[in-house]
Amino acid sequence: METLAAISRWIAKQHVITWCVAREGELWCANAFYVYDPQNVAFYVLSEDNTRHAQMTGLHAPVAGTINGQPKTVALIRGVQFKGEIRRLEGKESEMMRARYNHRFPVARVVSAPVWEIRPDELKFTDNTLGFGKKLYWLRNSGSEQA
Template identity: 50%
Template structure:
């Protein structure tokens, strides 16, 4: 069996998940958010108000990091992703595209007016013990 191309393997995993942690600011604060992964641009789209603690920190300091992971009981099934990136508020056509995708994935969001944000990912690192204990796949934006 050939080795999976890192970004393709990471993308498959990210498209199956739906909650990420996002951490940033000073003092550092973390939040969990529902997300849609934009594979074409290697970015996460999430919805949150600017008045939330993490939303107001996004405005002050757009550098963020976080994780996406499941909760397997077996160590051999552990899979998870760590990421870093820059977060920004979406506007115009980009916001409309992201909102359509977000509502398609999370229909309850159609009733929400909260803004959408994009985390432009600069680095992804995935641990996938199903490929071998401690196996890591990495991707970096050039």
Template identity: 40%
Template structure:
């Protein structure tokens, strides 16, 4: 099930998410460039397997993330909160996922890409342009 088109448009308009992980009693966050695949409702990032968040993901694939529009104008505040799971791509989707990431970030072609896929099961978009504190919520079926 795809999210509300307003959520998808917000995701497409941005390119950095803040990822929060937790494992072994330690929480951690980091910022990652992402490509969004609307047909899969999935975020694709690249990150070294040697990072703390990658170690966390191997222990606990449950994550939270956010994408925000930074502004001081209260009437323009927008932000997306995400919960889901994050894992390396399945073998059959690796080519599509890599192509999508490189389409968004062509300079990454010179990197050794270690791809990860965030599959959301909950997203909440706050969009003050629609009214102060207006929220649009998407939840996956069968949680």
């Protein structure tokens, strides 16, 4: 659990996620502010249904993406790569996560975009502050963690 805890601590300090979806041989990526839920290892974003990535996603789809900082020095590079699934939330689940999202990003209160859950099955955290090229891995289904 220490690997996931280390990854989660870093993720909680960031606020922008990039995710990519594919459909019928076409790829598209998007960026958004996110709320991270460390208990469920999931990210929550707002995105309008009429966006290209939402149209490609439908109600759910495979997803891959990244979260990264913008250091000026290679020795300080840190970032997460992930793959998993994205899905549009509905009903009470959506309302609950929207409240959390609005709490973190109050400006979002004026946006009526749907809430989407990005649920990674795999996380890879590169942390050069632990040594050049240091990687930490987490897999949801196996409970596996490795440095």
